[in-house]
Amino acid sequence: MKKRIFALVIVNLLLLAVCFSQSTLDKILGRAQSSSLSNDKITAGLKEALKVSTSNAVASTGRVDGYFKNAAIKILLPPRLQSVGRGMRMMGMGQQVDDLELGMNRAAEQAAPSARQIFINALTRMTFSDARQILSGNDTAATDFFKRTSTEELTATFTPVVHREMQNVGVVKQYDTFMENPMAARLGGSQSLNLDKYVVGKALDGLFYTIGQEEKKIRKDPAARITPLLKEVFGKRQ
Numbered sequence: 001m002k003k004r005i006f007a008l009v010i011v012n013l014l015l016l017a018v019c020f021s022q023s024t025l026d027k028i029l030g031r032a033q034s035s036s037l038s039n040d041k042i043t044a045g046l047k048e049a050l051k052v053s054t055s056n057a058v059a060s061t062g063r064v065d066g067y068f069k070n071a072a073i074k075i076l077l078p079p080r081l082q083s084v085g086r087g088m089r090m091m092g093m094g095q096q097v098d099d100l101e102l103g104m105n106r107a108a109e110q111a112a113p114s115a116r117q118i119f120i121n122a123l124t125r126m127t128f129s130d131a132r133q134i135l136s137g138n139d140t141a142a143t144d145f146f147k148r149t150s151t152e153e154l155t156a157t158f159t160p161v162v163h164r165e166m167q168n169v170g171v172v173k174q175y176d177t178f179m180e181n182p183m184a185a186r187l188g189g190s191q192s193l194n195l196d197k198y199v200v201g202k203a204l205d206g207l208f209y210t211i212g213q214e215e216k217k218i219r220k221d222p223a224a225r226i227t228p229l230l231k232e233v234f235g236k237r238q
Contacts, residue, residue, distance in 0.1 A: 039128045046131040047123050050142055053214035054119040061207055062112030068105035073206030075104045078198050081178075088181060100178050103171035104195075108203035111161040115154055115207060122149045139219055143212040151204065158200045166199065 060066055067073055077085045077097065085097040126145075134141045166172060175195055 042135060043126065043128050043131040046134055046142065047126060049215070049218050050119070050123055050126075050146075053142065053211050053218060054116070054146070056214045057207060057210040058112055058116050058119075060210055062109060062115075064106075064109060066112065067108045067203070067206055068102060070206070073202075073209055074101075075108055075199060075202045075206070076101060078193060078195075081193075084178075084181070088178075093181065096174070096178050096181075100171065100174045103166060103169045103174055104199045104202075106169050107162045107165035107171060107199055108206065110165040111158040111200075111203055112207060114157050114161055115150075118150050118153050118157060119146060121153070122146060125149065139216045140212040142215050143208055146211060147208055154204055154207075155200060158203055159196060162199050162203065163196045166196065171195065171199075 061070075061073070067075055076082065077100065088094065088097055122145075130145060134145055137144075172195070
């Protein structure tokens with residue numbers, strides 16, 4: 001009798017193991033999500049999605065106030081100077097802070113359109129493996145792809161544009177004026193600050209953030225899938 005009960009327990013455990021394994025397998029297969037689509041269609045769908053999201057992001061950021069009036073990506077004073085900026089505002093010198101921040105944002109807005117061709121270049125290098133990974137990845141997997149493949153080229157392209165525009169709008173002069181304040185000189189003047197590098201970095205952060213928001217729309221909102229191909233490829237993920 002005991003042997004019989006023991007055998008039944010073993011059988012039940014084996015059945016549970018099989019069910020668990022099947023459940024796990026179902027989840028894995030479920031993440032593929034596009035098995036009924038051809039490789040070419042998956043890749044084409046992802047490329048189209050990226051064209052849409054990057055075009056929208058570049059158009060959004062690469063215009064007047066694209067950075068400056070977007071609280072999520074607005075370029076503020078470098079962290080170590082923010083306390084100085086608050087102090088200057090309290091002393092009635094807020095205009096100097098505003099002018100410096102405005103100039104940095106204007107430079108970023110001028111640089112953003114140059115990202116369009118770089119993103120197109122990244123799309124030409126996309127493989128089917130990249131596309132499949134993006135489709136089954138998290139909400140910003142495509143944005144992460146661009147970060148991996150384009151950050152270096154974007155940095156090299158943005159840097160001279162940012163430098164030129166900051167010269168044109170007087171950011172360097174504004175920064176020098178800002179740093180002439182005794183409080184700023186005391187708290188921030190002992191360490192050199194590469195303002196070009198700071199603005200380029202924040203400009204890229206803002207651009208990738210905006211691309212990520214566009215990507216999330218395509219993944220989650222059917223209305224954002226503006227072409228039949230996007231509806232077919234991303235609809236498989238529901």
